[in-house]
Amino acid sequence: MPWKDGYTISDEKSLADDEVRWPGGARCCVSITVDLSIASGPEGICAADLKTPPALFGMGQGLAAVLGMLRRYELKATFAVPATIAHINPDKIRAFAAEGHEIAAHGFKHEDVSALERAEESVRIARATDILAEVTGRRPAGWFSLPRQGDPFAGGTISPNTMQLLIEAGYTYMGNGLADDIPHYWVTDFASRQAILTLPYYYHFDDQFFLMFPRRGTGLEHPDALFRNWKAEFEAQYRRGRHFNMTLHPQHIGWCNRLQLLDDFLAHLRSFPDLWNPTGEECARYWLETYQASSYLRLEPSIWQDYPGSLS
């Protein structure tokens, strides 16, 4: 049994700051994820979720506001789009894809797949991929499994098979990993070194956990904490020359006071020179070519042992 099986997903040590380089000598990579899911629970987007004011706002004025902000600061984003949302709003999806934003998959309906049978999950991935390909005219390169506001854990729900199935379905990258703050390889089989590139995500930079969290009407509104987290992480990662990701939800960030917050933060971000702002796919392709797994995935042989009386 490979030594990290069941415990770890990647190698023992990340790349050091001075090993990380970006195209054109850029100082820091800035990626923006826009999550178009409005799923309220683990079953994914249901009819009740769609029949709400935030759902209309999120695909209407909120989305327009976020797109306007990206335009104003000349930033590209990767949109994590549940296939159902693309199916319902094909023209909107095509319109912002035409602006240079990437359309990535975010499940069939952003459902919790953690307990699904492998075969069913595979069918769901294939169907979601086909729907998005039909809407945008090309197969998505990236797959996201972002958390929902009400999830008990803020990392996104995947099954033990998800990563392997994404490799089999031809995905270039998985969009939200937590084991690093730069792109890294999620190993699905240690013996064959099979892995999928994973882009970094962290819930402390995700608007939905600060704006009326854990749910609407709580009064727990912490835009100041969100702003300070974004600012502190971006500045620290800029100094290190690494990667900064922020995750936005139009139904949350598009609303008046929050929109101003986004405006202020993007203005601050844009005051720093030498940023590289790729889509998820551009970032993944650069990384796969520059930091090939054959030389940069440093898997060490097992020293893990089995002991009686211990978890294996």
Added chain:
Amino acid sequence: MARLPVTSLLDRELEDLRQAAGAYAARHRFIPDFRYPRDVRIAVNFTLDFDSMLLRRLLNEPPMQLAKGEFGGRVGIWRLIELFDSHRVTATIFTPGRACELYPQALRAAVRSGHEIADHMWEHRVPKEAELEEDHLSNTVAALEKISGRRPAGTRSSHSAALLRKYGYIYRSEGSADQRPHYELDENGENYLVNLPFHYVIDDAMFFSFAWLGSENAAQRITDPERAFDIWWAAFRQQYREGGYLNICMHPFVSGRALRVAMLDRLITGMKSLPGVWFPSCEQIARWCLGQFPPAGAS
């Protein structure tokens, strides 16, 4: 059977409560005349609980939670070692024995930098069965000795004091019965250990870790580093004025994030700007206590 009058019942309850409080208090020996070596006003222990994903696995948390913990081993621990080295701060790394099989490179680097490797259980649990508990503890001692060249002197765990003493431990860092280092005895009034108190308000997971130990969403800890800085700095200043002690508990998967390393850098820089701030290992403080203020009459 005749019922006791209410006043008798109340008297009995009063006596039971008095005895419970007294028995617990008797297990603690505080050090009223505690003082530091010359020119030292406060000792600050930076302590890392190097759980990485072992606790997440133990609690059967989902794959993304394991990956979140893995950040601590792949990234966070390295950054924190670098931070402490840059400030010449000696840290204490409470390490589950099994972490030696997951992150030997990071632990060896910590040893090379002079940081203390201490015990944080074998796989982040203390078995209820006495025999298995000893098996876990002896495994941990062997693993930590192999990686650091020294047997651990202290623990952050609820291992039994008798067992810890048997394996040569001199201190524990848990609980907050007093703000300064003190002694704790077991239920039988024996097997004293130095306790280096830590308080949850000086614990990064309380501010930054989502789903910490199964917490409900309404209780999530998603604050920003500035707020934690303000709280920790206020705690430090108060203890500095008192000539006290501060134990800052961190988890590499939490505090190893870039935004928090930057905050810790400011915190340590601020502490170093004042005279008389000592950054020893936990073992150094424990030996200072035992040498200067041995617990009279305790075994």
